[in-house]
Amino acid sequence: MLTSWPDDPAVAVRAYREAMISGDEALALRAARVMEAEKVAPIDVALLDLAIAAHKGDRRAYDGALTRIDGGALRILSPVLRAWGAWDRKQPVEAALDSAGKEPVARRLAEEHRLLLALAGRRMADPSARVLLETVRAPADTRIAAAELMAGRGDEANARGLLTDPLVSSARGKLGRKPDLGFGVSRLFARVGAELVGEGPRPLVIALARTALIADPGNDRARLLMAEALAKDDAWDAAIAALEGVAPDRAFAHRAAVVRIGLLGEAGRPGEALMLAKGLATAKTAGVDDWQVYADQLIAAKRPADAAPWYERVTRADPPLPWAAWLQYGGALDQAGRKDEADAALARAVALGPEEPLALNYLGYARIERGEDVPGSLALLERASKLAPDDASVTDSLGWGYHKAGQTGRALPLVEQAAMAEPANSEIADHLGDIYWALGRHYEARYAWRAAALTADDSEQAALAAKLAR
Incomplete structure (x- = not known):
């Protein structure tokens, strides 16, 4: 359509948005130029040019795109982007970071990347960075980026110690990453997208996730972000496709598989979801989360008798899990007709959660x-x-x-x-x-x-x- 109507801004806008979803960089650039000529370009178009420049190491194009960002609604990103540009040229980064001034969001991002830039420039020891990140309760995306940098220079212990949330299974795959300009730009865009994905404008989140991937195609966290944004619009198949590029030997592979199972179920593909969940649960590296996911899929498939033993495994986890695990185990037993065993499990759930209405009700x-x-x-x-x-x-x-x-x-x-x-x-x-x-x-x-x-x-x-x- 864009070829047939090359000057139509409405076609260009739609082509641009679809290209950002699918990853068609050439189409996105064509559409962007049309929108700019017609003065209808959205605020995220400048991010596309900057991400391409960062990935290629084209400093002149990077500076040009950054100048456009300076004058737009996304200028809160400018101090960090300018700092990474300075780091790439082996110049001091402090002046760029300090230019965030008193704007709260810009300052927060600048402080997070001040630490990442110190790690990238080897100006901070990994143990000190870990303590600082834990002390200020840095968000998950900042801790993940720091862990990637630590692991990239061989400090696996401090790197994996930072990753205490289920977003990334740090023990199941490679984590390390050598820093470059694309790394910094990509982590910034993914960080902002993760902040907005719950309530922010979906096209902007998708654009941030896509440009994060363009700047650094190895940023699997950005693929998860893309899938989450598309799922918010019930675009299940597109969300599943977004996860296909996650590297199977990297730290995000397990999380991507769990997310994929949920998306397959929502997309009306329960057989595939169940098969993938079984593979996770029966693997040598399987843990509580894998047993839980497989049991949930068995319940969705109306196989409570098969789900019960997997829920029972979950209740035996170390450290012990709370009332909800026993509630699910008791529910599976109840649906399977094993009433006496169900009663005992549900009573255990109530004992562990005496103020939990779901346990009391069941x-x-x-x-x-x-x-x-x-x-x-x-x-x-x-x-x-x-x-x-x-x-x-x-x-x-x-x-x-x-x-x-x-x-x-x-x-x-x-x-x-x-x-x-x-x-x-x-x-x-x-x-x-x-x-x-x-x-x-x-x-x-x-x-x-x-x-x-x-x-x-x-x-x-x-x-x-x-x-x-x-």
């Missing part, structure tokens, strides 16, 4: 469904409702518990409240129909069951059809 609901210890079960459900008064599922459980205990009049307003809060919840609608029927309100019961049938899965449809037929 144990109380499971027991009252079996008619066991009705007063004690109601007490658990009442406690859960008090802790989570706005949770429709908890409200429904309490109402259903009253109904099972013979207090149907007391149950009705609670289940009605839950149904209004979550009208597409088939279980709540089914409960509401049963309660209406018990109270002699048969027309309303049938309407509630028909509503339930709209969203119920195949295993529930037969029971609903039988109720309607009768």
Whole structure:
């Protein structure tokens, strides 16, 4: 389309955005020139030229692109970009970093990169850098960049000691990286993109992730960022494709595999997700996170009996995991029909999380469904409702518990409240129909069951059809 309509700014904008998603650098540049000529270029176009210049080591083009950034909305990046340019020329970087002035975001980025530049220039010892990063609670992306630099010069111990969050599996792959201009630019763009991905404008986040990859194609963290940004727009296939370039022997490979499993599930490809999860869980290097992911996929595949032993492995982790692990284990046992074992596991979850409404709700609901210890079960459900008064599922459980205990009049307003809060919840609608029927309100019961049938899965449809037929 851009070839057919080379001067059309609307076509150029769309071509540019699609090129940034797919990584078609040539198309992005063509579209950028059209947008600039028509004066409709977005603020991130200058980042594209700068990233290309950084990757090629073209200092003249780098300075030209930086001048354009200085005059735009992304000028908060200028002090750090100018500092990396100075470092590349073996010039002092302090003046550029100090030019951040009092602007808070620019100053924060400058201070983070002051440390990275000190590491890159070998002006700071790794142990001192590690202590400083831990003391100021530097964000994950800054710690990852510092760890890459430390590992790149052989200090694996301090490098891996920095990586305490699940973003990167530091023990499972290569981490080291030698610094260059592209490294600094890429880590800055990925750092800002990670800050914005939760709430910021998605096209800008995608542009930051793509230009981070252009500046340094080895920045696997930027691929994860790209996948996360695309997933926010439900672009599952594009997000999966973004992860394909993650190097299998590098430290981000494991995290990318876990993210890919989730994306495959969302994309309606459960078979692939389950197969990949099984591979992680059964590998020699498998750990708690891998067992958890595989068990979750087995539950999604409606195989609770197969999921239970994997959840049980999770509960035996060292150090011990909290109440949620036991809740999932108990839930799998319950769905598999192993009620006594489920009760023990759910009771353990409540013991570990006595103020956790999900644990209280599940144990109380499971027991009252079996008619066991009705007063004690109601007490658990009442406690859960008090802790989570706005949770429709908890409200429904309490109402259903009253109904099972013979207090149907007391149950009705609670289940009605839950149904209004979550009208597409088939279980709540089914409960509401049963309660209406018990109270002699048969027309309303049938309407509630028909509503339930709209969203119920195949295993529930037969029971609903039988109720309607009768």
